[in-house]
Amino acid sequence: MPESSENLEEKPEWTVLFFRFLSDEKDASVYTQRNYRQALSEFEQWHRESLEPPLRWEELERNDFRLFLRWLGRRELSQAAIRLRFSALNSFYKFLMRRGLVESSPVKGVALPKPGKRLPQFLTLDQMNALLDAPLREFEAEREAKKQTKKIISPVPYLRDRAILETIYSCGLRIGEICRMLAGEIEQDELVVNVHGKGKKERQVPIGRPAIEAILIYWKRLSKPPVADEPVFFASEKKRSAIYPRLVQLRLKNYLSACRLDPMLTPHKLRHSYATHLLDAGADLRSVQEMLGHSNLATTQVYTHVSTERIKRAYNEAHPRA
Numbered sequence: 001m002p003e004s005s006e007n008l009e010e011k012p013e014w015t016v017l018f019f020r021f022l023s024d025e026k027d028a029s030v031y032t033q034r035n036y037r038q039a040l041s042e043f044e045q046w047h048r049e050s051l052e053p054p055l056r057w058e059e060l061e062r063n064d065f066r067l068f069l070r071w072l073g074r075r076e077l078s079q080a081a082i083r084l085r086f087s088a089l090n091s092f093y094k095f096l097m098r099r100g101l102v103e104s105s106p107v108k109g110v111a112l113p114k115p116g117k118r119l120p121q122f123l124t125l126d127q128m129n130a131l132l133d134a135p136l137r138e139f140e141a142e143r144e145a146k147k148q149t150k151k152i153i154s155p156v157p158y159l160r161d162r163a164i165l166e167t168i169y170s171c172g173l174r175i176g177e178i179c180r181m182l183a184g185e186i187e188q189d190e191l192v193v194n195v196h197g198k199g200k201k202e203r204q205v206p207i208g209r210p211a212i213e214a215i216l217i218y219w220k221r222l223s224k225p226p227v228a229d230e231p232v233f234f235a236s237e238k239k240r241s242a243i244y245p246r247l248v249q250l251r252l253k254n255y256l257s258a259c260r261l262d263p264m265l266t267p268h269k270l271r272h273s274y275a276t277h278l279l280d281a282g283a284d285l286r287s288v289q290e291m292l293g294h295s296n297l298a299t300t301q302v303y304t305h306v307s308t309e310r311i312k313r314a315y316n317e318a319h320p321r322a
Contacts, residue, residue, distance in 0.1 A: 014057060015040055018095050027200045029176050030245065039088035046071060057096065062106045065089065069110060079113040086112055122273040127261060128169060131270075134255035135162040156221050156237050161251050163214035164233055164243070168267060170211035171195070172274035172292050175245045175267040184228030188212055197293040205291050 019037060022028040028036075046068055047055045065086075072082050086107060093105035123131065139158035146153055168178055177195050185194040186207065193207045215232060219225035226232065231242035248267055256263045271292070278288050 014096065014101065015092070017099075018092050021095055027198065029174070029198070035084060036088040036091065039085040040092060042085065043068060043089065057093075058102050060106050062109060065107050065110045069112070073113075083112055086110065121265065121269050122276045123261070123265075123269065125277065127259070128270075128273055128277075130259045131255055131261065132162065132165050132169065134258050135159070135165070138255065138258055154237065156218070157251075159214070159218040159221055160233055160243070161255070163211070163218040164248060165252075165255070165270070166211040166214040167193075167207065167232075168270045169274055170208040171205045172271050172278075173205070174198075174271065174293075175248055178233065178248065178267075179231075179242050179245055181232040182228065183226040183230055183232050186212070186215070186232065195293065201293060203290065203293050 018040075019033060022033050022036065044055055047053070047064075050067070050071065051064065069082070069086075072085065089107045090105065093102065093107050096102045097105060135158040139153065139155050143153045164178060167173065167181075168175075171193055173181075173193075173195060174197070177197055180196055181193070185196075187193070191207055191209065191212065192204045195203050195205050197203060218233075222234070222237065226234075226240070230240060233243040235241050235243045235247060245267075252265075252267055253263045256265055275288055275292060278291075279285070
């Protein structure tokens, strides 16, 4: 049963407990935590300005969230942005229900705009190969440019970046999984990686020899290679702390620009490329689902649409009676 209204008024820290749960128990990504925090803060601000304060989560009704939905609609937000905000609210109320703080969720049953069908972006094989070669090309260009100044350019950051790109593409890993990888989780002889994914779920993923070789070449140029419980990829040569997502994003943006590719493509698009190329080559959907760490097969099926659309396009362009 929910707690009495007196006790509820003494617990303004429900959102604090929720974000602690996301971080410590659910192991949600920093992006999920940030997006959910912004969504709940936005709702709280809207409630202060539009409805009677104070905000008591346990007293809100479905109609309150319908009003919030209309307000979001007037701001001309995308369907995806609106659904993200309600995903945060829905998760928050599920948390409160599990803790016995509320009996039901007023968010449930609010009719949201249907998501548009948007196929994931991915790189072609040629584009992917160019991107994988970009770090060493950039290193050579930088070294040539600094010859006159006699400034020595370290190859280590470029070797690390090459190994990161190879590993993301070889294993289809999320950016958070790459940053959390430990040296002892790579089984070089078996060519597999033990991955700690979302929600502290673990899975084994094959890793190709080019990625293994790129990692070993990077390690050889360090003052000492990482031991089993140290990160695979360090943020810098001097500090042996794990590389962090923002740095991976910034480095990727530079390499994309160098290849004349869209610099707005994220590391997640390399994961899309991994899945699409596997399915194009004949991999079965269930295996790709397991390797990506998707809990729902429907999440993986979007990549089959990518392959199908490309097949249709090739047919229409090539067949004389298409």
